[in-house]
Amino acid sequence: MINRQWLLASRPKGSIEDTNFSYKECEVPNRELKPNEILVKNLLFLCAPTMRNWMxxxxxxxxxxxxxxxxxxxPAIAVVIESGSAEYAPGDRVSTRAGWQDYEILSTDLVPVGKIPDEMTSVDAMGKFGLNSLTGYFGMLEVGQPKENDVVVVSGAAGATGSVAAQIARIKGCRVIGIAGGEQKCQWLTEDCQLDGAINYKNRNVEKELRDLCPDGINIYYDNVGGDILQAAIENMAVKGRIVLCGQISSYNDEKPAEGPRNMMRLIYGSITMQGFLTRNYTDNFPSAIGNLKTWYEQGKVLFKQDVREGFENLPLIYRALFDGSNDGVLLVQINSD
Amino acid sequence: MINRQWLLASRPKGSIEDTNFSYKECEVPNRELKPNEILVKNLLFLCAPTMRNWMxxxxxxxxxxxxxxxxxxxPAIAVVIESGSAEYAPGDRVSTRAGWQDYEILSTDLVPVGKIPDEMTSVDAMGKFGLNSLTGYFGMLEVGQPKENDVVVVSGAAGATGSVAAQIARIKGCRVIGIAGGEQKCQWLTEDCQLDGAINYKNRNVEKELRDLCPDGINIYYDNVGGDILQAAIENMAVKGRIVLCGQISSYNDEKPAEGPRNMMRLIYGSITMQGFLTRNYTDNFPSAIGNLKTWYEQGKVLFKQDVREGFENLPLIYRALFDGSNDGVLLVQINSD
Incomplete structure (x- = not known):
């Protein structure tokens, strides 16, 4: 048994390059486990935009x-191979944070580890009910707090987080406009997800389109991208509007940190609120969120796209799809079969 | 009777210059008043930072x-000379928004006009109970929502708005640090206003001082200035901290609008909220605010400095004191005696 690994060879400057990663093979860790350690085999990795920040x-x-x-x-789904912990048995599948490698020893004191119910597939645990969906759920409901007839705009709306956030706002009776890159994504948003409008930021003037589509202003802007699109939304916020700060993917590849609003007086004169959040603030409510999402998926009220790819060797290449938008929904990489 | 006027001759580029104003003398308006018009004589003007934006x-x-x-x-205090309105009689003093001139006809439909109680001096109506104080009051209590033991930082803390905001946070049991320009101002904050600390931004590294003074982070940052000091506060916010956006005076004289945070991910990872507000959002609560402020002034729990100057001819020069910080408290200009 060998342990394949993708290591961080150098820190990306700007866009991620091949040279930032190095491939290595080594032995599977083989030592006595402490009471809070488990040896796992990783099955599935989530490609999350924020991993770029971790680099x-x-x-x-x-x-x-x-x-x-x-x-x-x-973020990873793994299966327990050997356990020093009374809480986990060999064969248990867990959702955790792991390295790009086949095998590793995790300390359950140091990384978040959660058991996956037997009836839930690994892909669903990481996709439909995973971090992105929960982020869209809590960001929209807890931070955005949509009310009926609110005008809601979501950027990165065809992505895993954005599409859940947008569809939940629609369930709550809001008028929802999505911003996405590409005609096909926009079509999916309006025709399949039944949003009230979609803007293809690649060939449209987002600020002008928002002005036309939201003549009375935006009540909630759910931001996954930052940069110029955040600014375009700020220019179109309604008085007392709320901006949910979820991500700033447009600038993760920049050398400089993501910059904020270019006209702070707009926030003051408009009585605008901007609020950052982390999904882990809402851990206690994960079970009820998963329950609600399950109902909405079953009723067809929330559509969810999973873009599952394969092959450990392809991890660096696949990960980069996030930044050119060529992924179609939540981006997962199966590296070992369940 | 002549009507002296200061007109906007040109729009300031950067700092305000003499050439942006032109002095004129003309006749006092003399025509029949409509039912919602009053002819007033202006007595006292407030020098408000935001007037720079209006230019x-x-x-x-x-x-x-x-x-x-x-x-x-x-913002002005004026006395009614002649009234077309049943609501106002000659001799009534009103708080309103007027032009830099002696006399004018105001339409009570178009500008906010509020009668001043007989027992309140014009200076108190525009100062202790005026726009700046109410802004500090509502910004801290309604937007900041201070809780006992919160760590609160206020910029522009020796100014009219900031000093009220800071002292109210102290009344609410918070640990309060003020940021101001100059040793004398800082001394007034810690010795007279009894704040827990003060930072002279003119000769200190604000980010480092905040790190030393607030090792567990800032729970509420009340921002009157924006720019580098806002950024220094952002770097030191506690998780789930709240930023009250009141003003951005550091950049009102810039050609470019005031820019916001330089690292948006800090807001996301820190679950930080930034909220802009306008005092007029809270009009319904003005009477209770004035009541509470009156009690606190009488009990000596809130000190308030009024910098009252004189002379219509000096208006442009006096106004500029706001931007070099040479005013000592709320800056008022008496142009005609009560």
Whole structure:
């Protein structure tokens, strides 16, 4: 048994390059496990935009920085092979944060580990009921707090998080406009997800389109991208509008940190609120969120796209799809079969 | 009787210059008043930082732009000379928004007009119980929502709005740090206002001082200035901290609009909320605010500094004191005696 690994060879400057990763094969860890350790085999990785931030140098204690020479860190589904812990038995599947490698010993004290119910597939655990969906759920409901007839705009609306956020706003009786890159994505949003409108930011003037589509202003802007699109939304916010800060993917590849609003007086004169959040703030409510999402998926009220790819060797290449938008829904990589 | 006027001769580019104003003398308006019109004599003007924004070109419908060639617009106390309205009688003093001129006809439908109680001096109506104080009151209590033991930082803390906001946070049991320009101002904050600390931004590294003074992070940052000091506060916010956006005076004289946070991910990873507000959102609560402020002033729990100057001819020069910080408290200009 060998343990394949993708290590962080160098920190990306701007866009991620091949040279930022190095492939290595080593032995599977083989030592006595402590009471809070489990040996796992990783099955499935989530490609999350924020992992790009984890590849940046340390310095901000609010999020982790992958050490140079260590496996790339990612949300993962894994199966327990051997357990030192009374809580986990061999064969249990867990949702956790793992390295881009086949096998590893996890300390359940140091990384979040949650058991997956037997009836839930690994793909669903990481997709439909995974981090992105929960982020869209809590960001829209807890931070955005949509009310009937609110005008809601979601950027990155065809992505895993954005599409859940947008469709939940629609369930709550809002008028919902999605912003996405490409005609096909926009068509999916209006025809399949039944949003009230969609803007293809690749060939449209987003600020002008928002002005036309939201003449009375935007009540809730759910932001996954930041940059110019955030600014276009700010210019069109209604008085007392709320901006949900979920992500800033448009600038994760920039050398400079993502910059904020270019006209702060607009926030003051408009009595606008901008609020950042993390999904882990709402851990206690995960079970009820999963229950509600399950109902909405079954009723067809929320559509969800999973873009499942294969092959450990392809991880670096697949991950980059997030940044050119060529993924079609939540991007998962199956590296070992369940 | 002549009517002295200061007109907007040209729009400031950067700092306000003498040439942006022109002095004129004309006749006092003399025509029949309509039912909602009053002829007033202006007594006292408030020098408000936001008037600098009103001198900018039109384009943002959220705030007014003074037309070129018109009198500079300012919050004012005036006395009614002649009234077409059943609500106002000659001799009534009103708080309103007027032009830099002695006399004018106001339409009570178009500008906010509020009668001043007989027992309140004009200076107190515009100062202790005026716009700045109410802004500090509502910004801290309604937007900031301070809880006991919160760590609160206020910029522009020796100014009229900031000092009220800071002292109210202290009344609510918070640990309060003020940021101000100059040792004398800082001394007033810690010795007279009994704040827990003060930082002189003119000769200190604000980010480092905040890190030292607030090792567990800032729960509420009340921002009057924006720019680098806002950024220094953002770097030191506690998780789930709240930023009250009151003003951005550090950049009102810039050609570019005030820019916001330089690292949006800090807001996301820190679950930070930034909220802009306008005092007029809370009009219904003005009477209770004035009641509470009165009690606190009488009990000596809130100190308030009024910098009252004189002379219509000095208006442009006096107004500029706001931007070099040479005013000592709320800046009022008495142009005619009560």
């Amino acid at each position: 940046s140098p340390p310095g901000n204690s609010l999020y982790p920085s992958i050490p140079l020479g260590s496996p790339i860190m990612a | 900018s070109p039109p384009g943002n419908s959220l705030y007014p732009s003074i037309p070129l060639g018109s009198p500079i617009m300012a």
